[in-house]
Amino acid sequence: MRSTRLSLALDSGAIALPETGQIAVLSPQAGDDLSALPKDRIVVVTGFKPDHDHFNARGFVCATAMPADCVAALVCLPRAKAGARALLAAACAALPSGAPVIVDGQKTDGVDSMLKDLRARVEVGEVVAKAHGRIFAFPAGAALSDWAAVPHAFDGFQTLPGVFSADGPDRGSEMLAAALPRKLPSRVVDLGAGWGYLSRRILQCDGVKELHLVEADLTALDCARQNITDPRAHFHWADATLWQVPHLAGAVVCNPPFHTGREADPALGLAFIRAASRMLAPDGTLWLVANRHLPYDPLLRTTFREVEDIGGDGVFRLVRAAHPNRRAGG
Incomplete structure (x- = not known):
């Protein structure tokens, strides 16, 4: 066109x-x-x-x-x-x-x-x-x-026009942040980290020694660099579906995008789930928020040995998926 x-x-x-x-x-x-x-x-x-x-x-x-x-x-x-x-x-x-x-x-x-x-x-x-x-x-x-782009500041965060949810955290991310456990493994990946809202919450959890923020939108990642100054944070400008973790992680936290255009594209979220399973150690856990209408459950149950709903509402579903099944092919 x-x-x-x-x-x-x-x-x-x-x-x-x-x-x-x-x-x-x-x-x-x-x-x-x-x-x-x-x-x-x-x-x-x-x-x-x-x-x-x-x-x-x-x-x-x-x-x-x-x-x-x-x-x-x-x-x-x-x-x-x-x-x-x-x-x-x-x-x-x-x-x-x-x-x-x-x-x-x-x-x-x-x-x-x-x-x-x-x-x-x-x-x-x-x-x-x-x-x-x-x-x-x-x-x-x-x-x-x-x-010209002017930074938007709120609650200690800074964003720029054009990034996802530039006016503040979206409801799904807020729900996932509240559902995270008090303690997380030492190595965590925030997959599709955006401007760093979930990353700040992850770094407040006990046990975290290393956090990898993976984000495809460079503007959002640059905002995250401003928002997250903790030395445990490592920033990666990368396609989250292709990025290779340096060492297998104990946890992946993810609010995957599900639009490539105006219409919903479930394939994008499914690619995030596959990528997360490849990044996790055998005893690792994926913490996921997704819209309820998206057809993620068959892949989650194929890719992980344990899948449980841990909360949500009429729109969003919070999922804990543990022990990736390597034989499923990620």
């Missing part, structure tokens, strides 16, 4: 690229087709590790921050409005005044609302509508400076 709109906009002249210089592509998703752009001029800018690895493996130059010498930017609009605004402000700040900032997004991700907001602030060029989305461009400048 992105490739169709981009090709149409470039071929029709609705959007024009500078003839030379680097073009930053901000926050594309794995599988996005960028072939309408000159590959030798593209810098893929993303802090989401699976997307970073996807484009890097396909020969694209990748970065986690926008280089200062780019002459244009394509912003692949994320769904979170505050995060999208911050991304557009960052693109404008990094580009020369007047350089094209191209915005591409699906209607379901709020592109119409963003277009309306931008028209009130900048001169938006021709809009191309195709494949349930829109693409358009505007000149970089200072008009969006007040959209």
